[in-house]
Amino acid sequence: MAPKAQKKKRAVRVPLPPPGARLRAALTVERLKAIYTAVTELDHVNPFQLLIATMLSTQTTDKLVNLVTPHLFARYPTAADLAAADPAEVEKLIKPTGYFRAKTRAILAASRMLVEEFGGEVPPRMDDLVRLPGIGRKTANVILGVAFDVPGFAVDTHVTRLTNLLKLTNSRDPVKIEAQVTRLVPPKEWSGLSLRLILHGRRICIARRPRCPECVLNDFCPSSSTRPKARVAKRTSVLSSRRGGS
Numbered sequence: 737m738a739p740k741a742q743k744k745k746r747a748v749r750v751p752l753p754p755p756g757a758r759l760r761a762a763l764t765v766e767r768l769k770a771i772y773t774a775v776t777e778l779d780h781v782n783p784f785q786l787l788i789a790t791m792l793s794t795q796t797t798d799k800l801v802n803l804v805t806p807h808l809f810a811r812y813p814t815a816a817d818l819a820a821a822d823p824a825e826v827e828k829l830i831k832p833t834g835y836f837r838a839k840t841r842a843i844l845a846a847s848r849m850l851v852e853e854f855g856g857e858v859p860p861r862m863d864d865l866v867r868l869p870g871i872g873r874k875t876a877n878v879i880l881g882v883a884f885d886v887p888g889f890a891v892d893t894h895v896t897r898l899t900n901l902l903k904l905t906n907s908r909d910p911v912k913i914e915a916q917v918t919r920l921v922p923p924k925e926w927s928g929l930s931l932r933l934i935l936h937g938r939r940i941c942i943a944r945r946p947r948c949p950e951c952v953l954n955d956f957c958p959s960s961s962t963r964p965k966a967r968v969a970k971r972t973s974v975l976s977s978r979r980g981g982s
Contacts, residue, residue, distance in 0.1 A: 754903040760956055761920035765929055767952045772935045774928035777844060783858035783883035784815055786849070787868075789842050790875045796833045804830050815856040818847040838958040841871030860884040874910065881927025886899050886924050889926040894937030899939050900943065901959040 745825045777798040780786040785805065792801045812818040818826070818965030833839065846868045850856055858879065859865060865876035891910040893901075899905045905916045918926055940947050946961075954960040969974045 750864065750912055750919070751906060753916050753920060754906050757904050759919050760902055761826050763956055764902060764904070764933075765921055765925050766955060768936060769928065772932040773954060776878060776931060776933045777935075778802065783860075783879060784810055785856050786881055786883050787871070787875070788818070790878050791843055791846065791870050792830060792833045793841055794839070795835055800833055804832055804935075814920045815847045815850040817856075818844060819851045821847075839870075845869035846871065858883065862888070868930060873914065877914075877927070877930065881930070885927075887923040887926040888930075889918050890934075890963070892934060894934045895930055897943060898933045898941055902953065902955060903958045959982035 753831075774891060776786070777788040777789075778786065778793060779802045780789050788808070789801050789805050792804065808826070811825070811829065812821050820854065821844060823840050823844060826844065828834050830836050830839055832845075835924045849868055850858065851921070860880065860883075862873070862876050862880065865871050865879060866873060874890045874892055876889035880886040880888040881890065889895075896913060899917060900908065904920060907913055907914045907916065907931055909945055917929070936951075936953075937943075940951050948954050948957075948961040951957070951960065951962075954962045
């Protein structure tokens with residue numbers, strides 16, 4: 737009996753972005769770059785610490801993670817150390833971050849794979865990163881952009897919310913959002929835009945109480961409750977002139 741043919745992986749169909757999305761994306765990049773540094777708020781000194789801290793940040797705040805990781809990394813400074821750790825000790829150290837049993841299993845398994853397959857180092861490639869237990873595209877994109885300066889657009893809840901409010905996308909699927917937005921801005925801006933959207937979502941465009949009057953995007957954001965028209969006209973004119981009026 738002939739072996740069954742392998743099914744081909746179906747490519748994700750990426751819908752066209754909403755009208756005007758390219759101009760709004762360019763303005764968003766320009767405005768946010770002027771007020772935010774493209775950084776993660778997770779404390780780390782190397783790619784391994786960033787990977788573990790990002791895994792611990794699920795369903796909790798960066799502030800809580802930053803309180804836990806100094807003790808964790810002092811006790812287990814390398815992937816080899818964490819791979820050989822007693823799960824009960826790790827659970828005790830990371831308990832304040834929540835879901836500590838599941839997180840312990842994930843970070844220990846990821847550490848073991850780093851040791852067994854990558855010499856204890858975090859690989860700088862998407863295909864390798866997403867093979868690690870507990871690592872999806874969002875975490876992989878953060879690591880690529882922050883630790884290795886490799887373009888990657890991480891889509892978390894803030895990015896999903898803001899890209900929809902700004903109508904840069906018409907999807908809530910993280911894979912489609914990533915595909916749509918990365919077609920609107922050049923690769924060199926992907927990581928920075930994602931990190932700045934996250935910061936903006938935490939500080940200004942807050943889910944339950946958006947501070948639209950203070951927002952630097954309020955003159956062109958379709959969801960804004962405040963819109964000073966003079967600024968968008970001026971900025972649109974500047975961008976148009978850069979593109980030769982197109």
